[in-house]
Amino acid sequence: MAISKKLQARMIKLASDRAVFNQAKDYALDYLDGIFEREVYPNDIALQNLKHFDEPMPIDADDPASMLKLLHDYGSPATVATTGGRYFGLVVGGSFAPVLAVKWLADVWDQLAPLYVTSPIMAKLETVSEQWMNDLLGLPKDCAMGLVSGTSMATMVGFAAARYELLRRADWDVNTKGLFGAPPIRVVVGAEAHSSVFKALAILGLGKDRVELVPVDEQGRMRADKVPALDDNTLLILQAGNVNSGSFDPIDEICDMANKAGAWVHVDGAFGLWAAASKNKQYLTMGMEKADSWSVDGHKTLNTPYDCGIVICRDRNAMITAMQASGDYILYSDQRDGMLYSPDMSRRGRAVELWATLKLLGKSGVEELVDGLCDRACQFATDITTEGFNVLNDVVFNQVLVTCGSPEETAATLRNLQRSGECWCGSGKWHEMPVIRVSVCSWATTEEDISRTVRAFVKARRDSCKG
Numbered sequence: 042m043a044i045s046k047k048l049q050a051r052m053i054k055l056a057s058d059r060a061v062f063n064q065a066k067d068y069a070l071d072y073l074d075g076i077f078e079r080e081v082y083p084n085d086i087a088l089q090n091l092k093h094f095d096e097p098m099p100i101d102a103d104d105p106a107s108m109l110k111l112l113h114d115y116g117s118p119a120t121v122a123t124t125g126g127r128y129f130g131l132v133v134g135g136s137f138a139p140v141l142a143v144k145w146l147a148d149v150w151d152q153l154a155p156l157y158v159t160s161p162i163m164a165k166l167e168t169v170s171e172q173w174m175n176d177l178l179g180l181p182k183d184c185a186m187g188l189v190s191g192t193s194m195a196t197m198v199g200f201a202a203a204r205y206e207l208l209r210r211a212d213w214d215v216n217t218k219g220l221f222g223a224p225p226i227r228v229v230v231g232a233e234a235h236s237s238v239f240k241a242l243a244i245l246g247l248g249k250d251r252v253e254l255v256p257v258d259e260q261g262r263m264r265a266d267k268v269p270a271l272d273d274n275t276l277l278i279l280q281a282g283n284v285n286s287g288s289f290d291p292i293d294e295i296c297d298m299a300n301k302a303g304a305w306v307h308v309d310g311a312f313g314l315w316a317a318a319s320k321n322k323q324y325l326t327m328g329m330e331k332a333d334s335w336s337v338d339g340h341k342t343l344n345t346p347y348d349c350g351i352v353i354c355r356d357r358n359a360m361i362t363a364m365q366a367s368g369d370y371i372l373y374s375d376q377r378d379g380m381l382y383s384p385d386m387s388r389r390g391r392a393v394e395l396w397a398t399l400k401l402l403g404k405s406g407v408e409e410l411v412d413g414l415c416d417r418a419c420q421f422a423t424d425i426t427t428e429g430f431n432v433l434n435d436v437v438f439n440q441v442l443v444t445c446g447s448p449e450e451t452a453a454t455l456r457n458l459q460r461s462g463e464c465w466c467g468s469g470k471w472h473e474m475p476v477i478r479v480s481v482c483s484w485a486t487t488e489e490d491i492s493r494t495v496r497a498f499v500k501a502r503r504d505s506c507k508g
C-alpha cells in the first residue's frame with residue numbers, strides 16, 4: 042500500500058469499530074457513577090501519577106485502546122469533581138447527564154457553526170435558543186443572542202456593539218476609522234466590577250484607567266446616588282451578581298437614569314442574570330429589560346457544560362455590524378448565520394448544550410434550579426453561623442463569604458478544607474479581609490452535602506488550632 046494511504050486505511054477501519062467508543066462510554070459512565078462520592082480534589086497520588094503523560098512526541102501511532110486507558114487511569118483521578126455536589130470554588134456549575142449525552146452525539150456530528158450553509162441544524166438551534174432566552178429572562182422578543190466561550194467574551198461583544206453604536210451616533214464609523222482620532226466615549230463602571238469587564242475595556246481600546254468608577258455600598262452594589270451625570274455618549278456597566286457577595290446593582294433605578302440620558306447600559310450577569318427566571322429572585326434583576334446588552338454564562342448557574350457564554354443585545358444591527366466580517370467565500374444566507382453574532386469564525390455548535398438544558402428543564406425546572414442553589418446557600422450560611430463562623434455578606438443569591446476568628450485561622454482552615462477532599466472552596470478578599478468563598482452552583486448539591494460541608498469546616502478549623 043502507498044505510504045500516504047496507510048493512515049487513511051487505519052482510520053477507516055477504526056471508524057466502524059465501535060470498541061473504542063464503547064470503551065470511552067464505559068469509562069465515562071464509571072466516572073459519573075463515582076462522582077458524588079469521590080474526593081473533590083485529586084489526592085497526592087493522583088497528582089504524582091500525572092507524570093505518566095510526560096513523554097516525547099511519539100514517532101509512531103499509538104493504539105486507541107491504550108491511549109484511552111492512559112487517559113482514564115491517570116486523567117480521571119486527576120480531575121476536580123466540579124460536577125459533584127461539594128465543589129464550591131469560583132462560580133462553577135455542574136452538568137446534567139442527559140445534556141452530556143446530547144453533547145456526545147453533537148460531538149460526533151462535529152459541526153461548523155458560523156453559517157447556515159455549514160450547519161442548518163446549528164443555525165436552527167441558535168435561533169430557537171435566542172427566542173427561548175429572551176422569553177425566559179423577560180427581555181424584549183427580538184433581542185439578538187450570540188454564543189461565545191464565556192461571559193468574558195460575551196461582555197466584550199456587548200461592549201463592541203456599544204462602542205460601534207455610540208460612535209455611530211457621533212458620525213464616526215469605528216469599524217473603518219478605528220479609535221484614533223475618534224470622539225471619546227465615557228465609560229462608567231462600579232468599583233466592584235468583575236476583572237473581565239476591565240479586560241474587555243482594555244482589549245477594545247476603551248482603557249481600564251480612564252473609566253469613571255462609581256462607589257459601592259457595603260455589599261458591593263453600585264450606589265445610585267453616586268452615579269455621575271450620564272449622556273448619550275456613555276457606556277454604563279452594571280452587575281447582576283457580585284462574584285464575591287452575590288449582590289446585585291440597583292438595576293431598575295440606574296437603568297431609568299441611563300435611559301433618560303440615552304446612555305448604553307450593559308449588564309454583566311455571568312451567574313446572576315438567571316435570577317430573572319425565578320419568581321422568588323426576580324426582584325434582584327428588576328428593570329434589567331431596560332438595558333441594552335447583557336452577558337451571562339450557561340456554564341455557571343444553568344449548569345450547562347463549559348464553553349457556553351451568551352451575549353444578548355437589544356440593537357441587533359449594532360451587534361451584527363460590530364462583528365461583521367466579509368470575504369468572497371463567506372456565504373451569508375437569509376437564515377441565521379451565527380458568525381454575525383460572535384468574534385469567532387470557525388467554532389463548534391455551542392447551541393446544542395444550551396438548547397438541550399433549556400429543553401430538559403423547562404421554565405419551571407430553571408426556576409427550581411435557581412431557587413435550589415439559593416436555598417442551599419442560605420442553609421449553609423445559617424448552619425455555619427450556628428457553628429461560630431462569621432458570614433460577612435447578605436446571602437441574597439448563591440454566594441457566601443466566611444471567616445473564622447482571625448485571618449490566620451481563616452487561612453489555616455481553608456488550607457485544611459482544600460486538602461480534606463470533603464469539599465473544595467476558594468479564597469477571596471472582602472473589605473480587605475481574607476475570606477473563604479463558597480459558591481453553591483451545582484444542581485447536585487443536596488441538603489446533606491451542605492451538612493457534610495459544614496462538618497468539614499468545623500473539623501478543618503479544629504485541625505487548624507492543633508497545627
Ligand SMILES: *Cc1c(COP(=O)(O)O)cnc(C)c1O
Nearest residue numbers: 191192193194235237284311338
Ligand atoms: C465568572 C464571571 C465572569 C467571567 O465569565 P467567564 O465565563 O469565566 O468568562 C464575569 N463576570 C462575573 C460576575 C463572573 O462571575
